[in-house]
Amino acid sequence: MKRMTIVFTLLLLTACNGEMVNTANETSLVEPEQATIQPLSSTSVNATRNGSESGQPTMLQEPEQNGISPTRIRIPAINVDAPIVQKRLNEEREMEVPDNGEDVGWFEPGTMPGNSGNAILAGHVDDRNGPAVFFDLKELEQGDLIYLTGKDGKELTFEVKKVIAYPKDNAPLHKIFGPSNQRNLNLLTCTGTFDHSIQDHEERLVVYTSLKP
Template sequence: MKKPAILLAGSLICFIIGGFSYKDSNELEDPPIIKQKQELELKKSQIKNEFHSVDIKIQTKEEENLKGIEPAAIKIPSLGIEAPVGKVGVLENGAMGVPDDNESAGWFEPGIKPGEKGSSVIAGHVDSKAGPAVFFYLKDLVKGDAVIVTAQDGLSYTFEVQQLKSYPYDRAPISEVFGPSDERRLNLITCTGTYNRKTNTHEERLVVYTVLKSGQEDKAETLVVPPPPEHVKISGGLLTWHAVRSGEISGYRIYSSTENGDFIHAASISSHERKSMVIDNEEATSFYITAVSSSGNESKPSEIVTK
């Protein structure tokens, strides 16, 4: 992941990001979470046995980095805030992009996704010439308040406020705001303090530090279903399809038709093998394929193809 520099953009933030290396570590967990993880690991083990050619080292590394989400909306119940979230990055001049309007928030897309280990960042305006903006009341948050981010597919994560800190706009601790963490953090940023007409920005930046609420670490893995394979074709006795690029896919299941019109599981192909299968069953005339994630979730059937 490229670690760009963030400079002043409008009246939002003025942070410069250095290079960081991210690492994982074990976390303390409550008994219910341990049971949930054990059940998930059993399911993963079954998937590994089915798709036996998956490289275990690669798979283990993928499991350590649990899925995050691309936030589409943010909700802060204690403040009555509900707003859409767009993606912001780095502009050509090196400045961090800002939300398109004062009622939207912006997730720093080059960084960490909410739900992953590390510090994800969402920023929003505090005010405008027209009055208060989306994060105007952010300063009223207190420890324990909930911040909920939701993806386009409906998957959501709840974070808990830990602390609020204000920094001079040009001297914020970048490693704390954007840097690595063994926890799954979401940091909210907005302006605060007096507006300086000479610098065309507020004197300070308010950062709300939040951490993922306990018990949600495996939520994305257990709920997210991969999309079905596309471009399924039969040519010269060979069934082919395109790989699914979304999420961690362990493999694919091929289903073939029977005489009574039903479909049965005919074969399993690892994601590390060629996306093809020789059709050696003369009685089967139709086929469809599903994708299976590393946590055992199976996609909807692909389009049905016929010989």
């Protein structure tokens, strides 16, 4: 399947948020502005020159693909066992977000987990009911395992490499969402202090993982 690499051009992640905003009189659910995404141009395709006088580009060989369409995620280290739902673009060309705090969203037009590239899963950190599916994501450590099950029953295992929190307006977007020759899975949510003035968390949490052989 041809992979469409995506770049988030406004915020690293607003799909994580179903934030609780506490006022003196009430508690309400606030959905911050969503990030617009767009495909990379064709000039971003990986190519190397072979050094010949002709200067003709030599395309890198595409690794064998074994991706799955994920339907469930398990993270035993933080007691997560949750359904995965496919998310695409809405009419405003914004990434759809999970409808509740229990589901995890996979951006289906992007990389399939198990294929080369950066597959993306996003989940809420909290919602009107309290802690949500990725509330404890920050507790993951290097070496923890993540299991994805595909709709065909195939299971893939990913190993946590690092867990990093970035200021929401200063994250390495290309590293998180861009092309890669590795078979990566990046889990995203919000973290840090909730800033009532902007109705958003101040940081974005990224859990970088790679497919285990």
